[in-house]
Amino acid sequence: MTTPIRTAEVIAVGSELLGWTRLDTNSLFIAEQLATVGIELKSKSVAGDDRGLIAALFAQSLQRVDLVVLTGGLGPTDDDLTRDAVADALGLELIEDEAITARIRHRFERRGLPMPAVNRRQAMVPRGATSLPNPNGSAPGILIEADHRLVVLLPGPPRELQPMLAALCSAAGAIARRAGSERLHKVSLFTTGLSESHVDEIAQPIYSKWREATPPIETTILATPGQVEVHLTLRSAETASAQQVLLKARGELVDALGEAAFCTDGRLLPQVVGDMLRERGLTLAAAESCTGGLLLQRLTDVAGSSAYVKGGVVAYSNELKTRWLGVDAALIDAHGAVSEVVAAAMVEGLRARIGADVCVAITGVAGPGGGTADKPVGTVVTAMQIADQPLSVTTHWFPGGREMVRLQSTQAVLDRIRRMLTG
């Protein structure tokens, strides 16, 4: 019986991944897939199309970990060197696999093309290796058993790599069968309206005790614009009890975080609010000034949003606030376009002229220009009314540049709709 595979390193091959425009993103998917079968990624690297360097990095990785995954460099051209470098490092000869050649030739023939001679390179595999079918491309993957260790070569394009690796990590796959019986179990929780440190302050007394548990629950807090996520993971061979422990743990966090916790199933806020509107049979209209269409754009990014989004006005100029929303020009003159009375009048205009169930308005100073001592950049007024409930108007101040002010404005409005519909 061989010892289970517990550790891995990833080597992404391709000179284009060493410039200042492109990152290797495959490693995120690989880290996640390996984690689900309990394999820990110890390090990862990127190498240019340099046979000697790839061979050196690979040989060093193989000294350190149980599994080495190499991605990219399996194409048919001269600068696709991963096969050769791995064969060099392992002292294996490359031989042509006739079955692969036949498959590649067939792929070309289906498109009415002869197989270019260079593609024969893609059928070369180290002696003793197993080829892995690639449903979405011509380059097969390669699996090598090397002295109780496992080496996997996968093509670089994500749509080719992802199903191939998922198959290897699924129950019957070659990586899953060699991994230990432990699996990584995960649950998540999304919040909005609280800063990362505020979430941590609330969550820390709760999750710190889980660290001492057996097995321990690991907690990761991740801030994305307008949203703070809490991810809980647990390594265990017992799926049912692990899930139970995680759900109980998440429940404690949800209780502590209260209304700030808006989702436990991965949906983002525009989707969560959209689903609430759909379930309640409500329609929405918006009047946007400083956000310039961002709120409606985010809502309509969600497929099927035409069921509840009627539309709205981007009243970027004061002229449009008056002409299309009926906001009294004298009101704007007296209080300024960024004021609670103008925001309220924008909602009133929407209600009178569109009559959606939920009417919201945003007006503010997104910057970089336009700020005053009284209303500095980041000052945003939001107003909303749901059916015949009272009008709600809030003045916010958001930090960050133009883009962050705009994003946080829309996030605040969506969150307010959610809370009003929940409450």
Next chain:
Amino acid sequence: MTTPIRTAEVIAVGSELLGWTRLDTNSLFIAEQLATVGIELKSKSVAGDDRGLIAALFAQSLQRVDLVVLTGGLGPTDDDLTRDAVADALGLELIEDEAITARIRHRFERRGLPMPAVNRRQAMVPRGATSLPNPNGSAPGILIEADHRLVVLLPGPPRELQPMLAALCSAAGAIARRAGSERLHKVSLFTTGLSESHVDEIAQPIYSKWREATPPIETTILATPGQVEVHLTLRSAETASAQQVLLKARGELVDALGEAAFCTDGRLLPQVVGDMLRERGLTLAAAESCTGGLLLQRLTDVAGSSAYVKGGVVAYSNELKTRWLGVDAALIDAHGAVSEVVAAAMVEGLRARIGADVCVAITGVAGPGGGTADKPVGTVVTAMQIADQPLSVTTHWFPGGREMVRLQSTQAVLDRIRRMLTG
């Protein structure tokens, strides 16, 4: 005289960079900065907070290249191990630099706080090393001369790392002084409306001859959603002549690509169109259906856009097309909301009701639902009129999912405005 530094490797330290949520993005900035002083990045890696592993990776890098840059792991806590690992690998003792301790203590005192004892760790440097000031944080950088090679340790947060590395690569900086006299010179060119392979087909006969030139011009074609970029780079010690060669080369490409080339100074299409509108003193209004506000959002993402964007209507429902744009409901019944006559009527409605100089309308099937045999998902009709020029209506079909259809619709409209204003 020492030999110049020509090659580098980067090691990013931090277990959080090995999960499935975060990538090391510092390496993009580092690659660009090093390239400007003619230093080539040969490989890069990410290591968890493991002293032995960091030391091993570092020692191996130092065997291969002239410069090793390590980022992260310079904080004050127990899992900040970069200093220790590098000292281990070089066989150097860590000693406290009193000047650094004093600086860190001063940073805390300015905020009225005593320096926590752990922060003294940040003042530990390998004997003989030089500390590098960090204007935006408490962790100083460290520069070590190791047997004609250079080792640089920088803090992980981008706002700390970036000014520190930029200083090292500027004319008087320690990296620039040790680099060769060659510099990397760059120019770029953005196109829209052509696919990546189409751009390559046009550009290839031109750039292939530059490869044979001395020094050769390197050409990179990079596709981003709705835009294909061509980047030309040239290594040379002669700045003036290099720039001249690159500008001439780019001129040839601009001529060959014709109207598809919209920018040579890095501005994106919404900014280019915005600048054209501002220069000509024109205003814009938009009526958006399937794009749901995306066009106006992209235009108003640009600071100062209130000078030319009046605003518009997100007429996501047919009701709003009729009520706010005056589109005859019978027209929608007869031809469907996604039709050239309805798009034209939307523009007409905008002109009558807002009267901007440039009026544009978008209506289409973004998907995933709503497609028919006649008008499949991806069918988008755009219409626009500039002042009293004739109305222009186009039916497009865009591939990709909902997000790509929406983005390409707005890109097509922006590009059409640009061409009409240029022509």
